[in-house]
Amino acid sequence: xxxxxxxxxxxxxxxxxxxxxxxxxxxxxxxxxxxxxxxxxxxxxxxxxxxxxxxxxxxxxxxxxxxxxxxxxxxxxxxxxxxxxxxxxxxxxxxxxxxxxxxxxxxxxxxxxxxxxxxxxxxxxxxxxxxxxxxxxxxxxxxxxxxxxxxxxxxxxxxxxxxxxxxxxxxxxxxxxxxxxxxxxxxxxxxxxxxxxxxxxxxxxxxxxxxxxxxxxxxxxxxxxxxxxxxxxxxxxxxxxxxxxxxxxxxxxxxxxxxxx
Amino acid sequence: xxxxxxxxxxxxxxxxxxxxxxxxxxxxxxxxxxxxxxxxxxxxxxxxxxxxxxxxxxxxxxxxxxxxxxxxxxxxxxxxxxxxxxxxxxxxxxxxxxxxxxxxxxxxxxxxxxxxxxxxxxxxxxxxxxxxxxxxxxxxxxxxxxxxxxxxxxxxxxxxxxxxxxxxxxxxxxxxxxxxxxxxxxxxxxxxxxxxxxxxxxxxxxxxxxxxxxxxxxxxxxxxxxxxxxxxxxxxxxxxxxxxxxxxxxxxxxxxxxxxxxxxxxxxxxxxxxxxxxxxxxxxxxxxxxxxxxxxxxxxxxxxxxxxxxxxxxxxxxxxxxxxxxxxxxxxxxxxxxxxxxxxxxxxx
Numbered sequence: 001x002x003x004x005x006x007x008x009x010x011x012x013x014x015x016x017x018x019x020x021x022x023x024x025x026x027x028x029x030x031x032x033x034x035x036x037x038x039x040x041x042x043x044x045x046x047x048x049x050x051x052x053x054x055x056x057x058x059x060x061x062x063x064x065x066x067x068x069x070x071x072x073x074x075x076x077x078x079x080x081x082x083x084x085x086x087x088x089x090x091x092x093x094x095x096x097x098x099x100x101x102x103x104x105x106x107x108x109x110x111x112x113x114x115x116x117x118x119x120x121x122x123x124x125x126x127x128x129x130x131x132x133x134x135x136x137x138x139x140x141x142x143x144x145x146x147x148x149x150x151x152x153x154x155x156x157x158x159x160x161x162x163x164x165x166x167x168x169x170x171x172x173x174x175x176x177x178x179x180x181x182x183x184x185x186x187x188x189x190x191x192x193x194x195x196x197x198x199x200x201x202x203x204x205x206x207x208x209x210x211x212x213x214x215x216x217x218x219x220x221x222x223x224x225x226x227x228x229x230x231x232x233x234x235x236x237x238x239x240x241x242x243x244x245x246x247x248x249x250x251x252x253x254x255x256x257x258x259x260x261x
Numbered sequence: 262x263x264x265x266x267x268x269x270x271x272x273x274x275x276x277x278x279x280x281x282x283x284x285x286x287x288x289x290x291x292x293x294x295x296x297x298x299x300x301x302x303x304x305x306x307x308x309x310x311x312x313x314x315x316x317x318x319x320x321x322x323x324x325x326x327x328x329x330x331x332x333x334x335x336x337x338x339x340x341x342x343x344x345x346x347x348x349x350x351x352x353x354x355x356x357x358x359x360x361x362x363x364x365x366x367x368x369x370x371x372x373x374x375x376x377x378x379x380x381x382x383x384x385x386x387x388x389x390x391x392x393x394x395x396x397x398x399x400x401x402x403x404x405x406x407x408x409x410x411x412x413x414x415x416x417x418x419x420x421x422x423x424x425x426x427x428x429x430x431x432x433x434x435x436x437x438x439x440x441x442x443x444x445x446x447x448x449x450x451x452x453x454x455x456x457x458x459x460x461x462x463x464x465x466x467x468x469x470x471x472x473x474x475x476x477x478x479x480x481x482x483x484x485x486x487x488x489x490x491x492x493x494x495x496x497x498x499x500x501x502x503x504x505x506x507x508x509x510x511x512x513x514x515x516x517x518x519x520x521x522x523x524x525x526x527x528x529x530x531x532x533x534x535x536x537x538x539x540x541x542x543x544x545x546x547x548x549x550x551x552x553x554x555x556x557x558x559x560x561x562x563x564x565x566x567x568x569x570x571x572x573x574x575x576x577x578x579x580x581x582x583x584x585x586x587x588x589x590x591x592x593x594x595x596x597x598x599x600x601x602x603x604x605x606x607x608x609x610x
Contacts, residue, residue: 121418248595
């Protein structure tokens with residue numbers, strides 16, 4: 001079985017958010033990590049590899065430094081890494097990104113494509129389903145459990161108040177939730193392999209069956225009209241009461257003042 | 262693409278088990294606001310099996326017209342038949358705006374349909390308005406500024422930044438909106454829908470996945486999005502048993518208990534009680550954040566609450582940056598005493 005896992009290098013917004021003195025986001029100071037949902041997708045692929053035997057290829061689109069997450073994936077047990085990078089691909093929205101990644105995947109053989117549900121920088125959850133649409137594949141989003149039976153996948157698809165057990169014929173695309181599993185650590189041998197591994201780098205010319213009009217900033221239907229760091233409403237009062245009694249009368253006082261009670 | 266051909270504001274009227282989801286009504290409320298400056302009308306797109314009888318409800322909440330796609334293939338949500346239904350409606354009726362709920366269904370359907378009809382989609386919008394793009398005309402290129410565009414504002418980077426996005430050269434302009442963000446209108450009692458039936462034909466192929474089983478979560482709790490008072494607990498509550506303190510407080514106030522992601526990840530509470538970026542967006546009258554540190558992902562889901570009261574023993578917890586009233590102290594001592602005091606206050610009223 002051949003599995004492609006799409007991963008993204010993202011700034012670590014969890015806990016590691018750093019601000020400049022003027023209150024804007026200091027992106028340079030934030031750690032770049034493998035997107036958590038993508039890592040769960042990779043772990044799911046590696047478990048299928050452990051169970052049934054599979055070749056796992058990780059693919060990312062980004063700046064050259066995104067090879068870091070490809071090497072991390074190889075250190076965890078992936079077999080090959082592909083970086084799609086080109087100046088003309090920069091500034092892509094989800095439509096142009098999914099068009100690019102689909103163009104790269106058309107060069108590869110696969111039974112299964114796994115992406116994370118969403119990346120923690122954009123939070124759109126769009127690129128996975130859109131890749132499937134461009135490739136004409138069945139898509140199963142929000143996977144919380146993945147099994148393979150013959151040429152089919154059996155997936156638990158999460159909804160707000162339920163899950164569906166879905167069966168789809170491969171090839172298909174699955175988007176993974178970080179709840180899916182606990183990703184493994186890199187192994188010392190894996191880190192050594194990853195350091196040695198050759199990363200394939202593709203540019204615009206390597207993308208198959210894509211139109212320039214659908215790539216990069218110019219090929220993105222959505223355009224940013226305005227971007228700013230979010231203005232938060234700011235802190236109100238903070239008290240450090242000497243006793244629980246004092247705390248309680250403070251809260252009760254406020255609830256009365258605001259006519260809650 | 263002749264952009265002028267595209268008219269009207271369309272809403273994907275999500276239904277589950279033949280019950281219309283609240284988000285559909287919320288989107289209709291917003292659609293009405295958007296339709297006014299565009300001098301156009303609002304159409305709900307109702308997709309399912311045996312759903313035609315639900316159309317009048319959509320009229321009550323502001324739909325001028327309801328396009329019904331009714332087919333046995335559409336009984337439970339599956340990406341392919343639903344995407345085929347919605348994309349076919351778009352190709353046939355050419356709306357200028359399509360709004361979809363940012364639910365577990367809409368966040369799958371939206372991207373698939375937008376890719377199929379080759380347009381942009383802006384996810385999880387918090388503000389939608391009609392305006393100009395660019396916002397300010399470029400001097401000397403005033404004639405290139407486009408008017409009557411849908412301006413879609415959304416948070417990114419885990420809620421740290423906010424961007425306003427337009428889709429000036431493609432139609433329809435598509436957006437998803439999270440439940441709880443837009444306001445529904447006061448229902449127009451007895452409104453009758455102008456129903457248009459449309460069926461593009463459904464021929465199953467490999468992209469139609471098979472549903473082998475539907476497993477519903479058993480939940481008798483109130484939806485936290487409807488609660489006026491939420492008593493929300495985080496990892497600082499300590500143990501699942503200790504949530505009893507919060508439940509007692511909620512009961513006295515007629516509120517509901519919710520929680521942070523850490524609590525769900527630890528298996529203390531079910532996912533449907535989770536507030537935050539990967540949980541639900543809530544805007545109650547009062548939000549108690551108890552033992553919640555206030556990670557940015559959590560704050561993104563509750564900062565619109567009218568009054569935020571935080572209790573935390575860590576003086577530097579980020580939750581105090583958004584709380585209206587912050588109390589530094591031990592929740593184990595404060596909460597039970599607060600419950601007892603409120604009981605007395607309310608009894609004496």
